[in-house]
Amino acid sequence: MHPFVFINAAMSADGKISTHLKKQVRISGDLDFHRVDRLRCEADAIMVGIGTILSDDPSLTVKSEEFRRMRLDSGRDENPIRVVVDSLAKTPPNADILRKGAGRRIVFVSGSAAAERVDALRTSGAEVVVAGGQDDARVDLAAALEHLQDTGVRRLMVEGGATLNWSLIERGLVDEIYVYIGSLVLGGSVAPTLVDGAGFSNRDDAPLLDLISIERMDDGFVVKWRVL
Numbered sequence: 001m002h003p004f005v006f007i008n009a010a011m012s013a014d015g016k017i018s019t020h021l022k023k024q025v026r027i028s029g030d031l032d033f034h035r036v037d038r039l040r041c042e043a044d045a046i047m048v049g050i051g052t053i054l055s056d057d058p059s060l061t062v063k064s065e066e067f068r069r070m071r072l073d074s075g076r077d078e079n080p081i082r083v084v085v086d087s088l089a090k091t092p093p094n095a096d097i098l099r100k101g102a103g104r105r106i107v108f109v110s111g112s113a114a115a116e117r118v119d120a121l122r123t124s125g126a127e128v129v130v131a132g133g134q135d136d137a138r139v140d141l142a143a144a145l146e147h148l149q150d151t152g153v154r155r156l157m158v159e160g161g162a163t164l165n166w167s168l169i170e171r172g173l174v175d176e177i178y179v180y181i182g183s184l185v186l187g188g189s190v191a192p193t194l195v196d197g198a199g200f201s202n203r204d205d206a207p208l209l210d211l212i213s214i215e216r217m218d219d220g221f222v223v224k225w226r227v228l
């Protein structure tokens, strides 16, 4: 059993989720920020890959006072559980995700993570969980999702990046994909796209999507798909 998993991302008209410098770039506007904040408010947990932590240092907190109050009024923490997928425990102990906002943080590591890095993260307040076997080089995502389900997570929001999105989709672990498509072109052959990784070799292997909705927002639009 695993939680309902959805990816939410913002990309340029040419499919890039950041620039070739791999630094965060504003792709959407205020209405979309509010939409994303609502998705965070409604989620039990938010997951990102270590690449996103090192590039953008996001806090992943719920920004609106109203949404934080709604969560507290319904007996939940102010913020969803914030989750990092980080095989070698490279999350800096002073990362914003560990420093900012109230609520639990879980860092999933592999069996190869160095004990002193794991200890440093625990000292910073994170719950560090080995997902997968001792010999696995990378976090076993199915095991991580199972752990989240066991801790009560029913709705998991994935906020990137490109490599984590690929692994989750390749393993068939994603239920829905929501993308804000902005009216700009970023270009760059090394700029991360919505889904990077090795890629599928042919159409028969590629998961097909069922279009749920398209909504105009700010100067772009939001498209939602169900993964078939």
Ligand SMILES: NC(=O)c1ccc[n+]([C@@H]2O[C@H](COP(=O)([O-])OP(=O)(O)OC[C@H]3O[C@@H](n4cnc5c(N)ncnc54)[C@H](OP(=O)(O)O)[C@@H]3O)[C@@H](O)[C@H]2O)c1
Binding pocket: 008, 009, 010, 011, 016, 017, 018, 019, 021, 022, 023, 024, 025, 027, 048, 049, 050, 051, 052, 053, 055, 056, 085, 086, 087, 088, 090, 137, 138, 139, 140, 141, 159, 160, 161, 162, 163, 164, 165, 167, 168, 192, 196
């Ligand atoms: N526009 C948007 O909506 C948006 C949102 C988020 C991020 N971004 C952008 O995305 C970029 C970061 O993406 P990224 O692809 O470099 O990094 P990422 O997807 O955030 O993190 C990938 C890393 O996670 C770790 N990992 C551990 N187990 C894994 C597994 N089973 N499968 C996949 N990854 C696993 C790997 O590093 P280890 O093996 O070392 O653990 C891997 O390199 C940044 O430029 C950021 O600005 C954009």
